[in-house]
Amino acid sequence: AQTxxxxxxxxxxxxxxxxxxxxxxxxxxxxxxxxxYKQPPSRQMILVIRQEAYKQQxxxxxxxxxxxxxxxxxxxxxxxxxxxxxxxxxxxxxxxNSKLTFGKGITLSVRP
Amino acid sequence: NAxxxxxxxxxxxxxxxxxxxxxxxxMNHNYMYWYRQDPGMGLKLIYYSVGxxxxxxxxxxxxxxxxxxxxxxxxxxxxxxxxxxxxVYFCASSPGLAPPATQxxxxxxxxxxx
Numbered sequence: 068a069q070t071x072x073x074x075x076x077x078x079x080x081x082x083x084x085x086x087x088x089x090x091x092x093x094x095x096x097x098x099x100x101x102x103x104y105k106q107p108p109s110r111q112m113i114l115v116i117r118q119e120a121y122k123q124q125x126x127x128x129x130x131x132x133x134x135x136x137x138x139x140x141x142x143x144x145x146x147x148x149x150x151x152x153x154x155x156x157x158x159x160x161x162x163x164n165s166k167l168t169f170g171k172g173i174t175l176s177v178r179p
Numbered sequence: 180n181a182x183x184x185x186x187x188x189x190x191x192x193x194x195x196x197x198x199x200x201x202x203x204x205x206m207n208h209n210y211m212y213w214y215r216q217d218p219g220m221g222l223k224l225i226y227y228s229v230g231x232x233x234x235x236x237x238x239x240x241x242x243x244x245x246x247x248x249x250x251x252x253x254x255x256x257x258x259x260x261x262x263x264x265x266x267v268y269f270c271a272s273s274p275g276l277a278p279p280a281t282q283x284x285x286x287x288x289x290x291x292x293x
Contacts, residue, residue, distance in 0.1 A: 100280050104238060110267060112222075112284035140186055155219075158221055162280055165273075166237070169221030 069094045071161050073170035076170040080149045081178050087134075088144040088173050090159030101142045103134065106172070107155040115157070129141065151177050181205050181253060183285035185270050191291045192260040200255040200288050202270030210273040211253040212282065213245065214238075215266040228253055260292045 070093045077078040080086035092101070118135050125133050130147045146153055154177045159170040162179045186201045204211065209230045214222035224237030228247040232277060244256040253272075257264060267289050271282040 102281070104284075110269075110287045110289075112269060112287075114281055117281060123285075135247060160221075161244055162282075166224060167212070167222075167271075169223075171219070171221045 069096075069163060071103050071159055071168050071170040073159055073173050075163045075173050076171075077174045077176070079176045079178060080146070080153075082149055082151060085145060085147045086147055086149055086175065088146070088157055088159075088175065090142045090144070090170060092140050092142065092161045092168075093157075094140070094161065094163065096163050099161060101133075102160040102162065102167070103131070103142075103144045104158045104160060104169075105153075105155045106158065112158075113165070116144065146175075149177050151179060153177055183269075183270055183283055185285035185288050187288060189276075189289045191293060192257075193293060194260060194262065196260050197256070198256050198260070198290075199213070200257070200268055200290075202253045202255065202268075202285060203251050204253075204272040205251065205274060206236055206274070206283070207250060208272035208274050208283075209250065210275060210282075211247065212271040213243070213253070213255045214269045214271065215239065215264075216253065216287075217266050217271060225255065225268075231289075257290075262292050264290065265292045266290060 099120045101118045105113045106127045156172045158172045183204045212227045213225040226245040228234045270285040273282045
């Protein structure tokens with residue numbers, strides 16, 4: 068079975084600084100997708116960024132980018148120019164076939 | 180465009196009561212999912228459906244039932260509610276397996292069983 072590990076329960080970043088959230092996963096499959104979701108206090112799950120495993124190029128979405136290391140099974144999220152609105156819980160997720168497997172999440176706080 | 184909607188937003192049940200959590204999507208997605216999120220944890224898959232009339236168990240199906248009679252609706256039924264079912268429940272939908280294979284989530288239902 069696939070597993071997703073987010074080993075850091077909490078992180079803090081100064082506003083305007085850069086922070087990296089770590090995620091590792093375990094799988095024997097070669098074709099899959101990886102996602103980062105943001106969950107603010109409203110509880111809404113918001114897609115931040117996604118990465119197809121067959122693509123070597125790292126995905127970017129404005130201030131959000133990933134470092135995808137397929138051989139190491141690592142998928143970290145970098146947030147540049149952190150803003151107060153980035154404060155939330157972030158979940159790493161792995162998808163193969165029709166199912167998503169989530170990590171336990173990391174709580175990110177942003178200091179003004 | 181409403182996306183994925185869930186009702187109710189909050190509910191308190193007594194032990195042994197039953198209820199149905201409603202989920203509707205207007206994106207004509209074939210795939211629909213139910214997750215639960217316990218405090219401080221990630222989401223765990225309860226049941227999913229790949230189309231009308233087709234459902235399958237996820238990681239934590241015990242105590243729940245689902246049906247999928249239409250593409251739009253995917254209700255989750257709790258029979259004989261227990262305190263262990265206190266959680267936040269999310270419904271999600273996806274167009275299928277083709278890229279980008281993204282799941283879109285509803286706003287969640289917070290359920291408390293006392």
